[in-house]
Amino acid sequence: MREMRRKDRQVTDPERIREIIAACGCCRLGLCDGGRAYIVPLDFGFTEREGRYTFYFHSAGEGRKIDLIREAGWASFEMDTGHETVPDDVACEYTARYQCVMGGGPAALLETAEEKRAGLEAIMAHIAGAGLWDFDRVMLDRTQVIRLEAEELTCKVHP
Ligand SMILES: Cc1cc2nc3c(=O)[nH]c(=O)nc-3n(C[C@H](O)[C@H](O)[C@H](O)COP(=O)(O)OP(=O)(O)OC[C@H]3O[C@@H](n4cnc5c(N)ncnc54)[C@H](O)[C@@H]3O)c2cc1C
Numbered sequence: 001m002r003e004m005r006r007k008d009r010q011v012t013d014p015e016r017i018r019e020i021i022a023a024c025g026c027c028r029l030g031l032c033d034g035g036r037a038y039i040v041p042l043d044f045g046f047t048e049r050e051g052r053y054t055f056y057f058h059s060a061g062e063g064r065k066i067d068l069i070r071e072a073g074w075a076s077f078e079m080d081t082g083h084e085t086v087p088d089d090v091a092c093e094y095t096a097r098y099q100c101v102m103g104g105g106p107a108a109l110l111e112t113a114e115e116k117r118a119g120l121e122a123i124m125a126h127i128a129g130a131g132l133w134d135f136d137r138v139m140l141d142r143t144q145v146i147r148l149e150a151e152e153l154t155c156k157v158h159p
Helices: 013-023 065-072 115-127 137-142
Strands: 029-034 036-042 045-049 052-057 074-086 095-109 144-148 152-158
Touching: 013 045, 013 074, 013 095, 013 152, 029 052, 029 065, 036 065, 045 074, 045 115, 052 115, 065 074, 065 095, 065 144, 074 137, 115 137
Parallel strands: none
Antiparallel strands: 029 036, 029 074, 045 052, 052 144, 074 095, 095 144, 095 152
16 A cells, blocks of 8 residues: 655544544545546445454445446545635645545445344444434345445544
8 A cells, every 4th residue: 555645644543543434424435437436425334343444335226336336346435524724825825624534445235134234233323323223124125235344544634
């Protein structure tokens, strides 16, 4: 993986990375479509074990992203939060604060009801907080749940 040029902005503290991921509201998946990029914003959920992140997304059963994930089995991702413009009297001195996480990894469409339920629970935990959610079988059958295992993950903050 290519190294970050601005090492002073790279975040490696696992707790800080987790906080930033938890604060992000939307994750953009980057998919390859015949040599061209296709970027699609999605709500997401995640689990983390010893610094390894697994991201979950839900979707209708069909569509461009589903075709591309099925085809490539890989997705890149980006999420950010805290974007804020810092103005200045000089145009070139304008800057922006942000907190951002990027990476990529194998992406799969989950098949069993058990796997889908676990993915949807992670999404609900992220968007609605801890709780017990019920997912009925019919809904599980027609919902596509995507799992992305982040093999690459970097975090950059402009304070
Ligand atoms: C903040 C946010 C959160 C979202 N969360 C979810 C989610 O959790 N699950 C989910 O399934 N969808 C979500 N969406 C919608 C998502 O971005 C896609 O529109 C949707 O998933 C369909 O994607 P697809 O690849 O199947 O597109 P298709 O329906 O196959 O679309 C084909 C074409 O439509 C156009 N298109 C598709 N989506 C968009 C878009 N968002 N904006 C502009 N043009 C578009 C593109 O040109 C694309 O090539 C979210 C959108 C936003 C903005």
